[in-house]
Amino acid sequence: RKEVEQDPGPFNVPEGATVAFNCTYSNSASQSFFWYRQDCRKEPKLLMSVYSSGNEDGRFTAQLNRASQYISLLIRDSKLSDSATYLCVTSNMDSNYQLIWGAGTKLIIKP
Amino acid sequence: NAGVMQNPRHLVRRRGQEARLRCSPMKGHSHVYWYRQLPEEGLKFMVYLQKENIIDESGMPKERFSAEFPKEGPSILRIQQVVRGDSAAYFCASSLGVMAEAFFGQGTRLTVV
Numbered sequence: 001r002k003e004v005e006q007d008p009g010p011f012n013v014p015e016g017a018t019v020a021f022n023c024t025y026s027n028s029a030s031q032s033f034f035w036y037r038q039d040c041r042k043e044p045k046l047l048m049s050v051y052s053s054g055n056e057d058g059r060f061t062a063q064l065n066r067a068s069q070y071i072s073l074l075i076r077d078s079k080l081s082d083s084a085t086y087l088c089v090t091s092n093m094d095s096n097y098q099l100i101w102g103a104g105t106k107l108i109i110k111p
Numbered sequence: 112n113a114g115v116m117q118n119p120r121h122l123v124r125r126r127g128q129e130a131r132l133r134c135s136p137m138k139g140h141s142h143v144y145w146y147r148q149l150p151e152e153g154l155k156f157m158v159y160l161q162k163e164n165i166i167d168e169s170g171m172p173k174e175r176f177s178a179e180f181p182k183e184g185p186s187i188l189r190i191q192q193v194v195r196g197d198s199a200a201y202f203c204a205s206s207l208g209v210m211a212e213a214f215f216g217q218g219t220r221l222t223v224v
Contacts, residue, residue, distance in 0.1 A: 032210040043202055043215035044154070087154070089213075096159070096166050097209035099144065103153040 003027060003095075006088050006102035013078055014110055020074040021105045023088030030090040030100075033064055033071050037084040038104065044087055047073075075107075083109045113138070115205050116185075117216035124193045124223050132188040132219045136205030143186045144204045144213060145171075145178060154202065160186060193223045 006023045013019045025033075033050035048055065050062040050071050061074040071090075075082055088102040116135040124130050136143055145157040156170040160180040171178065175193075180186040190197055200220050204213035 032212075034212050041150075041200070043217050044204075046212050046214065049212060091210050098156070098159045098167050099204075099206075099213055101154055101156070 002102075003100045004088055004090055004102040006086075006105045008103060008105060010106040010108050012108050012110060015078060015080055017078055018074065018076045019078055019107065020072055021086065021107075022070045022072045023102050023105075024068075024070045025088075025090045025100075026069070027090070027092045027094060027100075028066075028069060029094060030069075030092040032089075032091045032097075033062075034089040034099075035060075035062055035071075035073050036087040036089060038087060039084050047086070078109045080109050080111060083107055115140075115203060115214050115216035117201075117203050117219050119219060120217060122219055122221050124221065126194055126223055127192050130190040130193050130197070130221055130223075132190075132201050132203075132221070133185045134188070134203030134205075134216055135185040136203075137214055140205035140207055140214075142206045142208060142211075142213075143180050144206075145186070145188050146202045146204070148200045148202060148218075157188070157201075190221075193221075195223050197221060198223045 035047040036044040038044040054063045059076045063072045085104040087104045141162045143160045146154040158171045158178045159167040175191045177189045200218045202218045204215045206213040
């Protein structure tokens with residue numbers, strides 16, 4: 001079982017819709033959580049950190065569910081520019097705090 | 112505060128030559144990660160370094176590949192005797208410390224001809 005699992009997609013979503021995807025992690029000792037986005041042939045860019053209490057940044061909301069060991073990302077009022085691959089990242093002491101990456105979820109926003 | 116700087120952005124090498132990829136982390140960052148990515152594939156972890164120390168090199172091939180992060184200067188990923196299969200995008204990321212978010216450079220695209 002992979003340490004961090006994501007549905008690879010693609011999620012095909014009409015512009016303006018709300019989309020959500022989850023990421024599950026296997027190590028209950030995971031302590032840090034992040035969402036990144038990666039555009040085709042570009043470097044990954046930090047989208048947001050994920051805090052225990054959940055956090056929101058404009059149209060983006062991230063949640064952490066420690067009991068079920070997953071994090072989620074919700075995108076409201078999706079834009080064409082939201083089309084990208086979304087990567088989930090965690091770290092824990094067992095991995096020497098190295099960042100553990102999911103393989104990513106591909107999102108395609110259609111006009 | 113400049114971001115993570117990688118150079119060169121593009122590198123062409125003939126089979127059997129050496130490739131040296133450089134990564135200057137963000138100011139104050141002492142942790143560096145190297146990743147490799149093939150087209151349409153995910154990031155593959157290669158090595159995690161802190162200043163002067165290799166913390167985890169489990170993703171790096173045992174032969175031909177080496178990495179360093181000296182006390183002064185950039186982190187270097189070195190590939191000796193390159194083969195066509197080494198062609199890929201190599202990304203470097205740096206972070207302030209353990210459990211901190213990482214910031215990426217724009218990558219070096221290596222093409223072996």
